[in-house]
Structure formats: structure tokens, C-alpha cells
Amino acid sequence: MSTRPKIGISACFFHADPARPIFTGKTLQYVEQSIVHWVQSSGALALVIPSPDGPTQRGDVTLADYAGLLDGLVLEGGSDMWPGSYGEEPLRPEWSGDRIRDDYEIALLRAFVDAGKPVLGICRGLQVINVAFGGTLYQDIATQLAGAIEHRNAKLYDQNFHTIEFVPGTRLAELYPHPGFKAPDRPLPHYVVNSVHHQGIKELAPFFDVEARCPNDGVIEAVRYDSTRGPVQSYVAAVQWHPEFHDWNNETVLAGDPLLNDFIAATRAAQGDSLVTR
Ligand code: MN
Secondary structure, three states, rough: OOOOOOEEOOOOEEOOOOOOOOOOOOOEEEEEEHHHHHHHOOEEEEEEEEOOOOOOOOOOOOOOHHHHHHOOOEEEEOOOOOOHOOOOOOOOOOOOOOHHHHHHHHHHHHHHHHHHOOOOEOOOOHHHHHHHHOEEOOOHHHHOOOOOOOOOOOHHHHEEEEEEEEEOOHHHHHHHHHHHHHHOOOOOOOOOEOOOOOOOOOOOOOOEEEEEEEEOOOOEEEEEOOOOOEEEEEOOEOOOHHHHHOOOOOOOOOOOOOHHHHHHHHHHHHHHHHHHHH
């Protein structure tokens, strides 16, 4: 029996571009390197899940086939979502997002949830999860949320940081213990994370709990599905920051290990469940 969980990572898309000098006019499905290395740091095998759809589609392989094979799913960061995915028109052409990737990742999420396999969303992954379960997004935090701090800075990119505050009593707060939680007369502990997101949660999807917020403007930074209230039994959790971009030697930023190890432990537990029922 393999002791390494097999973790699927959703693909990013470079859509066919007649001006691109390599793979001219071809669609590229790719992963960013540090997300793969972060998942591998837990001892798990990271595998890209390519979308079987598109104009070159052949055969009958489905995302459910991948969900059956793999032990868990990481929804990777990347482009904005298409506002149509949550019932809105793009307010500006540059906020049109990536509709093809939305459809692919929402289907991927459903396939893993249907198979009872854990899902972890990173940045865009948090937004995909919220939308797939019935929530909505700010198309542009900067213009739609009064008083918002800068959650994305094109120049600073992953060197743009802000603090977050965990919601006491949540799983995430438990994973990042701090003495301040237990003392009512002390302020909540603040942690520092990177912030590379243009969009954010406007209306939270049903049966989800907020686990962390940006204390400066209230922007939701982490969510988790509550299986005790909702019909889905899978582990579905997501964060708005990119733990995989954090410098592991920098102790002033939030460590990614507790979050990753909790997810990997859930995939091992789900593996045990499916072995029992086989
Ligand atoms: Mn942020």
C-alpha cells in the first residue's frame, strides 16, 4: 500500500494565442512550481489534473476518473473568475476573468466532493469554492469595498503583505495556536500573510464558516465548509493567501505546514475510509 497520498493540482491555462512564439495557437495547461513543491514537502505526490475538455478533446476520460484515482485536490491560484459564474456581468472588460478555467475547476471540485475526497483552495481556489457552493465575489475589491486596503499590488506581487486575524474556535485557529485566544482581555493574535488577490468573497456560500479575516477591512481570508450543518461530507477548506509563496526561512510570515499537514491528514483519513468500504 502506498504511504504517499496522491494530490491532484488544478491546471492553469494559457489559452491559444496566435502571437505567442512557442506553441503558437495552442492551449497550454500548466502548474506553477512552488505549489507543487509545497505539496511535495508533506511527502505527498503532486499530480496535475489536465482538463479533458476543449477543441482537441478525444475519448471519454472524465474528471470523475481522476477524483476516483487521487486522494485529494488542491485548487491552485491564478486568474480572476468570470463574473458570469456568479450571475453578474463584468463591470469592466479587464475583469472578465477566465470562464473556461472556472467551468473546469467547478467541475473538478464537484467530482472530488462527490467522491468524498478532501479539497484545499488557494487564492483563486477559495473564490472557486465560494462561487461553486453559491457565494459571490467582489469583481474588484479596490473599487467595490470602501476602505479596503491594497490586497494586490502588481509591482510588489507576493511581497505585498497584511495581517490576518483568525476567528476563535475555528479549525484554522486551532492549527495556529496562540495564548491570546484563551484570554478575553487580550486582543486577537495577528499573523502576516501575502496578499496577491484582485477579487474576494462578497457573499459567503451557505454552510461555510469564515476562519480568518483581514482586520483592517474585514476581507475574508479563509473559509471552511461545515459538514455538521450542510449536506456535503468532504473536507473543503480554502485560504486567500499563497502559503506556497512564503519564504520558509522568514519567521515573520505565517508557516504553511499546519494548514498543509491538516489537509494531508484528511486525505489519509479519507483513504482509510475508502479502504474500509471497499
Ligand atoms: Mn488579502
